[in-house]
Amino acid sequence: MITIYDVAARAGVSPATVSRVFNGIKVSPERVVAVRLAASELGFVPNRNARRLRTSSSEIITMMIPDIENPFFTVMTRAVEDIARADGYSVMLCNTDEDPEREQEYLRVAVSDPVAGVILAPSSGSTKLDLAVERGVPVVCVDRHAAGPAVDTVVADNLMGATASARLAWEAGYRRVACISGPENVETADDRYRGWMSAYRESTGTEPPAELVVRTKYTVAGGEAATRQLLALPDPPDAIFAANNKLASGAIRALAAAGRMPPEVGVVSFGGLPLVLLVPAGVMVSHLPARQLGLTAATMLLERIRGLKGPAREVVLPVVISDEDEGFSLIEGHSESVRAL
Amino acid sequence: MITIYDVAARAGVSPATVSRVFNGIKVSPERVVAVRLAASELGFVPNRNARRLRTSSSEIITMMIPDIENPFFTVMTRAVEDIARADGYSVMLCNTDEDPEREQEYLRVAVSDPVAGVILAPSSGSTKLDLAVERGVPVVCVDRHAAGPAVDTVVADNLMGATASARLAWEAGYRRVACISGPENVETADDRYRGWMSAYRESTGTEPPAELVVRTKYTVAGGEAATRQLLALPDPPDAIFAANNKLASGAIRALAAAGRMPPEVGVVSFGGLPLVLLVPAGVMVSHLPARQLGLTAATMLLERIRGLKGPAREVVLPVVISDEDEGFSLIEGHSESVRAL
DNA sequence: CTGTTAGCGCGTTCAA
DNA sequence: TTGAACGCGCTAACAG
Numbered sequence: 001m002i003t004i005y006d007v008a009a010r011a012g013v014s015p016a017t018v019s020r021v022f023n024g025i026k027v028s029p030e031r032v033v034a035v036r037l038a039a040s041e042l043g044f045v046p047n048r049n050a051r052r053l054r055t056s057s058s059e060i061i062t063m064m065i066p067d068i069e070n071p072f073f074t075v076m077t078r079a080v081e082d083i084a085r086a087d088g089y090s091v092m093l094c095n096t097d098e099d100p101e102r103e104q105e106y107l108r109v110a111v112s113d114p115v116a117g118v119i120l121a122p123s124s125g126s127t128k129l130d131l132a133v134e135r136g137v138p139v140v141c142v143d144r145h146a147a148g149p150a151v152d153t154v155v156a157d158n159l160m161g162a163t164a165s166a167r168l169a170w171e172a173g174y175r176r177v178a179c180i181s182g183p184e185n186v187e188t189a190d191d192r193y194r195g196w197m198s199a200y201r202e203s204t205g206t207e208p209p210a211e212l213v214v215r216t217k218y219t220v221a222g223g224e225a226a227t228r229q230l231l232a233l234p235d236p237p238d239a240i241f242a243a244n245n246k247l248a249s250g251a252i253r254a255l256a257a258a259g260r261m262p263p264e265v266g267v268v269s270f271g272g273l274p275l276v277l278l279v280p281a282g283v284m285v286s287h288l289p290a291r292q293l294g295l296t297a298a299t300m301l302l303e304r305i306r307g308l309k310g311p312a313r314e315v316v317l318p319v320v321i322s323d324e325d326e327g328f329s330l331i332e333g334h335s336e337s338v339r340a341l
Numbered sequence: 342m343i344t345i346y347d348v349a350a351r352a353g354v355s356p357a358t359v360s361r362v363f364n365g366i367k368v369s370p371e372r373v374v375a376v377r378l379a380a381s382e383l384g385f386v387p388n389r390n391a392r393r394l395r396t397s398s399s400e401i402i403t404m405m406i407p408d409i410e411n412p413f414f415t416v417m418t419r420a421v422e423d424i425a426r427a428d429g430y431s432v433m434l435c436n437t438d439e440d441p442e443r444e445q446e447y448l449r450v451a452v453s454d455p456v457a458g459v460i461l462a463p464s465s466g467s468t469k470l471d472l473a474v475e476r477g478v479p480v481v482c483v484d485r486h487a488a489g490p491a492v493d494t495v496v497a498d499n500l501m502g503a504t505a506s507a508r509l510a511w512e513a514g515y516r517r518v519a520c521i522s523g524p525e526n527v528e529t530a531d532d533r534y535r536g537w538m539s540a541y542r543e544s545t546g547t548e549p550p551a552e553l554v555v556r557t558k559y560t561v562a563g564g565e566a567a568t569r570q571l572l573a574l575p576d577p578p579d580a581i582f583a584a585n586n587k588l589a590s591g592a593i594r595a596l597a598a599a600g601r602m603p604p605e606v607g608v609v610s611f612g613g614l615p616l617v618l619l620v621p622a623g624v625m626v627s628h629l630p631a632r633q634l635g636l637t638a639a640t641m642l643l644e645r646i647r648g649l650k651g652p653a654r655e656v657v658l659p660v661v662i663s664d665e666d667e668g669f670s671l672i673e674g675h676s677e678s679v680r681a682l
Numbered sequence: 683c684t685g686t687t688a689g690c691g692c693g694t695t696c697a698a
Numbered sequence: 699t700t701g702a703a704c705g706c707g708c709t710a711a712c713a714g
Contacts, residue, residue, distance in 0.1 A: 001397070003691055014701045019693055028699065043475065045453040049399075050691035053390045053706050056342070060433075068415050068422070069615070078409050081436055090450060092401075093434035095422055109431060112386040134384060274410070344707055355685045360709060369683065391707030394690050 002044045010038035022046055061089045061301065062110040064103060064120045067218065068095040070246060071274040072290045073121065076142065079294025080119055087302055089116060098123045098183075098218065104131075111135050117301045122146040125185050138304035142297040144187040150312035152304065154296045156288055158188050161319025162195025163202075165270050165286040166241045168321070170203040172284065174239035174266045177203075178212040180226040180251060181243035189215065192243035192270055199241075212237060216247070223250020224257075231258055239266030245273050252283065289317045343385045352379035363387055402430050402642065403451040405444060405461045408559065409436040411587060412615040413631045414462065417483065420635025421460055428643055430457060439464045439524075439559070445472075452476050458642045463487040466526050479645035483638040485528040491653035493645065495637045497629055499529050502660025503536025504543075506611050506627040507582045509662070511544040513625065515580035515607045518544075519553040521567040521592060522584035530556065533584035533611055540582075553578055557588070564591020565598075572599055580607030586614050593624065630658045 004018040011018065011034040020027050021035040038044075052058050061084050065073040081091045092115070096103040103123045110118050111131050117138040120127070127146040132139045141153040169177040179196040182189030193213065200208040214229055216222035223242060227250065230237055242248035248269030255265050263282025272287040279285055296315055345359040352359070352375040361368050362376040379385075393399050402425050406414040422432045433456070437444040444464045451459050452472050458479040461468070468487040473480045482494040510518040520537040523530030534554065541549040555570055557563035564583060568591065571578055583589035589610030596606050604623025613628040620626060637656055
């Protein structure tokens with residue numbers, strides 16, 4: 001491995017001067033040239049580990065998400081990357097797989113690295129951040145809140161959004177609208193479930209019956225199983241409110257398998273489906289501000305990394321309910337929105 | 342920051358003993374207890390940078406992909422992560438955005454880190470790997486080949502797969518099948534284009550006309566624009582072979598906008614669409630072995646990291662053409678396939 | 683089995 | 699402006 005000492009020897013200067021050249025510190029022009037020449041002849045590449053150890057700093061932001069295969073989170077990640085890159089940071093992505101243990105382990109790694117900051121979409125409401133907060137590593141939560149010490153958090157307005165989305169089913173003429181939501185103690189799942197309840201009460205004037213609710217993992221398979229269970233009811237629903245895109249996808253697959261495709265049984269998907277080809281009649285889709293969540297979280301994190309002090313901040317982004325499919329414009333060609341922030 | 346010296350002092354042992362405890366090296370039981378106690382009382386977390394500097398090793402694998410928002414690559418990434426994690430490695434994901442410059446920059450960072458290894462889906466056929474190869478950082482290419490020094494590579498059989506996929510259109514009764522593929526000099530785009538040509542010749546007995554081919558970026562917008570262009574032809578196609586999932590999605594959107602939805606105009610999507618709700622009649626989808634690509638690449642990389650020498654290896658995975666939608670079983674519950682490797 | 687010691691490669695004092 | 703010297707936190711070599 002080639003070090004600044006090798007370069008220094010070849011350039012006829014001291015190691016300190018080489019270091020200065022590579023850190024943009026004032027050095028006489030002729031020495032700069034000599035150092036650069038020697039470095040490129042030798043193929044010198046600065047060792048980041050040594051640099052990090054010495055300065056105890058890092059240019060890496062750790063992003064932890066519960067499901068790398070869900071477009072919602074990858075769009076969010078892409079947004080974080082766009083903001084971070086503009087400031088010279090790299091983004092290290094970790095997939096917690098909705099597993100609190102795995103999450104803690106990654107957090108431990110991040111803290112012991114130590115990285116410049118962490119953006120975390122907590123796997124559950126009981127995620128502990130003490131490790132990071134104690135060590136002074138800036139953390140921003142996105143999509144969901146964490147337990148423990150208060151940190152900057154940016155979430156979507158799931159309660160309002162879900163209420164408005166679920167309402168679409170009744171407005172479309174469906175009468176008995178069931179709810180499939182994510183696991184208990186997962187904030188988004190709880191909020192969206194409560195949103196459905198509000199819409200139910202408001203639309204029917206009655207209390208939502210427990211049999212119309214299934215809580216399951218945020219997976220396609222979970223959505224399928226839940227739908228089969230609902231269809232087997234003595235008095236089955238004529239529409240399903242699915243709390244995320246994967247559940248909705250599973251619901252529709254199960255309906256197709258049962259020969260009860262939309263619009264016979266309606267489906268509301270709370271969350272967009274990026275590569276979806278055509279949205280069949282009887283399927284209603286509302287779009288989550290995935291990119292905005294990422295942009296905001298990254299911006300807040302960079303502020304903290306730069307030293308911003310003060311109490312934890314909270315941002316709640318609205319969920320736009322519209323027939324417009326804004327999924328693609330959000331995914332591609334988003335340079336303006338980066339600049340806008 | 343708390344160091345092994347602090348822990349050593351508190352536990353009444355030497356720093357080396359603390360180090361040994363945290364590295365699983367034989368230490369007397371009572372001292373292990375004392376060290377662990379002191380460490381947890383002090384909230385000690387080992388500093389990985391110091392460790393890496395000392396050992397000049399790292400537990401990080403850099404994964405570089407051209408499009409983080411394409412499920413094809415995230416499924417692949419997930420597979421890499423599963424394999425890497427089982428061996429104690431973390432995966433750092435970098436999004437090159439199909440941009441060679443960005444790719445080179447990330448490569449430079451990876452090499453100067455230095456990471457344990459790199460898995461790269463090259464942005465183009467001219468991607469140079471010299472930087473990494475010279476420094477002895479193991480590299481495996483996946484999905485596409487790179488230029489320059491030969492490295493382990495694992496790809497799908499795009500030529501055969503595309504030929505068989507495009508053939509589906511003629512078999513379904515379509516007569517004039519156009520081709521939308523990715524940029525020139527992107528290997529997958531070239532191979533799939535050639536696959537379509539084979540199928541064309543074979544099915545029609547004539548040479549494919551240039552007007553039926555559009556090469557564009559691998560984006561939804563690219564697919565839309567290309568489709569509009571094809572529809573405007575004096576003698577427009579009655580079906581479209583799209584070389585990847587995003588192009589197919591764009592094609593169908595454009596067809597819908599033009600009021601020529603499938604099955605009026607057929608579409609072949611070379612590559613699966615994970616969260617797709619329902620595949621409309623007239624749309625044919627073939628599934629790429631995304632997960633297998635990732636599993637294989639990760640396995641090969643770990644072998645190299647462990648010191649395997651020998652010439653560069655090449656693996657070509659078959660593309661299965663079937664009506665079965667295996668997308669979801671591949672995405673969820675894949676623990677067996679990890680073990681199988 | 684354990685402690686002492688010497689660097690890993692770099693950035694940053696302090697003098698000159 | 700430049701160079702010499704020190705140490706970031708840790709592990710590996712050696713001696714005991």
